[in-house]
Amino acid sequence: MYIAINRFKVRPDSEEAFRKKWMDRDVLLRTVPGFVSFQLLRGLAMEDYVLYVSHTVWASYDAFIGWTRSEEFRAAHAGAGQGAVLTLGPPVFEGFQVLQNIQV
Secondary structure (H helix, E strand, O other), X not given: OXXXXXXXXXXXXXXXXXXXXXXXXXXXXXHOOOEEEEEEEEEEXXXXXXXXXXXXXEOOHHHHHHHHOOHHHHHHOOOHHHHHHHEXXXXXXXXXXXXXXXXX
């Protein structure tokens, strides 16, 4: 498995708009081979930003790379630059190969 994370530092006065942008968009991930799950997470509120994280689980690294090269990826990220005013800088990407996965 592979986990892809993007961290966003959202301006406190833009938090509602940021959340609406994510909640109202078309979810194209369900159609992509190897997609397992997605979570939008809200973290701590700091003085100048609120931390948000998009957390996506993939069956493999290759499945994730397939997503990044797909038409669905291009469609999902078509307006990504428009959100720059909602955040303090661009998102920070982190990718992880899952070494251990314990479930109920």
